[in-house]
Amino acid sequence: MENFSFISKKLLDWYDLNQRELPWRNITDPYRIWISEIILQQTRVIQGLEYYNRFVLRFPDVQALAEASEQEVLKYWQGLGYYSRARNLHAAARTLVDEYGGEFPHNYADVLRLKGIGEYTAAAIVSFAWNQPYPVVDGNVFRFLSRLFAIDEPVDTAQGKKYFTELAAELMDRSQAGAFNQAIMEFGALQCIPSAPDCGVCPFQNECMAYASRSIARYPVKRNKTQTQDRYLYYFHIHDTEHLYIKQRCGKGIWRNLFEFPVIESETPLTFEELIRITPLKEWVTDEPAGAFHVRIENRKHVLSHRVLYATFFELAVKHLSDPPEGFIQITPAEIDNYPVHRLMQFYLDGL
Ligand code: SF4
Known part of the structure; x- marks a missing residue:
């Protein structure tokens, strides 16, 4: 563990x-x-x-x-x-x-x-x-x-x-x-009270996965209420000519410990403007972009037992990738084969 x-x-x-x-x-x-x-x-x-x-x-x-x-x-x-x-x-x-x-x-x-x-x-x-x-x-x-x-x-x-x-x-x-x-x-x-907890003062704000995915109300899950939920994943393939960032997924989900691009997760679909507002891009990209965001895959559906995932992949090329933000690792495209990735990531990588 x-x-x-x-x-x-x-x-x-x-x-x-x-x-x-x-x-x-x-x-x-x-x-x-x-x-x-x-x-x-x-x-x-x-x-x-x-x-x-x-x-x-x-x-x-x-x-x-x-x-x-x-x-x-x-x-x-x-x-x-x-x-x-x-x-x-x-x-x-x-x-x-x-x-x-x-x-x-x-x-x-x-x-x-x-x-x-x-x-x-x-x-x-x-x-x-x-x-x-x-x-x-x-x-x-x-x-x-x-x-x-x-x-x-x-x-x-x-x-x-x-x-x-x-x-x-x-x-x-x-x-x-x-x-x-x-x-x-x-x-x-x-602190973590049933409805409307004050997450702004919570010491686990940075680690809490429900808070990160704006799905606090969903938890705890009760058997009788269990039903398929939609979840929207927005991946950011950030790279320069030689390197890209990936991150190991933590927590307890089925993809725990697999590697993926920086991601924003949401219970509801987000417009590009909403997405950009909440994405910590300044933390992820300290260098000048070499171009605009490029949508490579949009709303790719992936069905799990309790969830239906919709994944969108953005690509953002920067002029020079500096040291990776905390929790990320910087690798060359060839090195990604050394890291276990989930099905959605593999689907994206296969299309590159
Ligand atoms: S951030 Fe997470 S752990 Fe903290 S109060 Fe909100 S829901 Fe609970």
């Missing part, structure tokens, strides 16, 4: 500056972490806060919860809804007293066996309390990761959940698993 350690670092830096002060933050008591996670499962933070404070005041530890009657526990839950959560909490507290002496087991699998605790909650408990590297993957994490890498895998399937869990585990700074998990969830909750 590419080195994505910068993602973890950026998230942790962002979290340092932006995290909300909440009573279950930066604590290592598995009991309180557990209570907060169960309360927050179907409850907004503001409402959950009040319930959490009252709950842990009355039931400050596993022992106190186990000794209470179910009726009293339900009373403290009244108004939160989904009462099975309270019943399961109570039952699990009794299991903890009966089988573990009132302490939480440190083993993920044992935590997972407790009533009402699923993979997400077990991961939260063992990572926040003991820094164990189990990723938490909630709606906030799905949204952020699916946008960052423009991932078309639906998030509401077992396969999708597994995919995103593995991705989060790969990105995780294992030495700071608890902080990483809190940071990525908080980032999704506060």
Whole structure:
């Protein structure tokens, strides 16, 4: 996998500056972490806060919860809804007293066996309390990761959940698993919000593939909503008499790691004027053009399982190609055979 350690670092830096002060933050008591996670499962933070404070005041530890009657526990839950959560909490507290002496087991699998605790909650408990590297993957994490890498895998399937869990585990700074998990969830909750996130202040603005392709609203993809989407690709074959630029495609898509010309991607077709306005041509071409743009291929259709691509290729000759911009490499036309390219690029190259 590419080195994505910068993602973890950026998230942790962002979290340092932006995290909300909440009573279950930066604590290592598995009991309180557990209570907060169960309360927050179907409850907004503001409402959950009040319930959490009252709950842990009355039931400050596993022992106190186990000794209470179910009726009293339900009373403290009244108004939160989904009462099975309270019943399961109570039952699990009794299991903890009966089988573990009132302490939480440190083993993920044992935590997972407790009533009402699923993979997400077990991961939260063992990572926040003991820094164990189990990723938490909630709606906030799905949204952020699916946008960052423009991932078309639906998030509401077992396969999708597994995919995103593995991705989060790969990105995780294992030495700071608890902080990483809190940071990525908080980032999704506060910055990469469901609608109209303020991408202008986002630390991932330069890497976010959904932002680059103006397709934020498309992510996360849900199975039931999955349908074929059109995407428009505008490639720029920039060269002088001896060299041209190519770039390795990153991210998680099917063309990941293949090489291609500089490209602008869009969910909607762009006019030439619109395209020129958003193309960072000044970054790509620091030299004087030797002529105008030449359209070599227009709207070449390429059908993938979930997408229909329309590719347009422009050629721009410059007098002298200087050092390539960051991320690009400069090669001779003959050298391109040494680099793997996707079908659309090959189609273009075959026509040269
Ligand atoms: S640039 Fe926008 S969509 Fe992308 S991660 Fe940041 S907030 Fe989310």
